[in-house]
Amino acid sequence: MNENQAVQYLESMIGQTLRIHATDTRIFVGNFKCTDAARNIILGQTYEYRFPTPSAVHDAAVETEKQESESSRVASPNLKVNMTSRFIGLVVVPGQHITKIELEETPQQIRVREALRKQ
Known part of the structure; x- marks a missing residue:
């Protein structure tokens, strides 16, 4: 990809939803x-x-174990603990700290992309 193509690609991404790790x-x-x-x-x-x-995972495991022992159910090998989230608005993510960038697409955007790819 030459520089002009790279600039055009980045410009096409403006306004898109990105997931940055x-x-x-x-x-x-x-x-x-x-x-x-x-x-x-x-x-x-x-x-x-x-x-x-780690402490939240431990607390959830202890609570799950306690509930399962009270209900006499077999212990489940899987434990689900949600990620925490917060709204931060406008943010600058420093380039040296980015490990992965993903484009989040809606189901409709995926269908359109697939249809264009088949042409």
């Missing part, structure tokens, strides 16, 4: 606004997601 395991989901030469990315209307802390 950071080195500290946080995930940012927001509308792509712009980027710069240092690979910093600005997102608007952004939510930050964090994995549960």
Whole structure:
């Protein structure tokens, strides 16, 4: 991809919803606004997601174990603990901390992309 194609591609991404993974395991989901030469990315209307802390996982495991022993059910090998999230609005994600960038597409966008690919 030459420089002109890269610029056009980035311009086509403006306003799209991106999911950005950071080195500290946080995930940012927001509308792509712009980027710069240092690979910093600005997102608007952004939510930050964090994995549960080890203590939260432990507490959930203890609570689940307690409930299962009270109801005489067989212990489940799976434990589900939700990620925590918060709305942060406009955010700059430093380029050196980005590990992965994903485009979030709606089902309709996926169908359109697949239809264009088949042509």
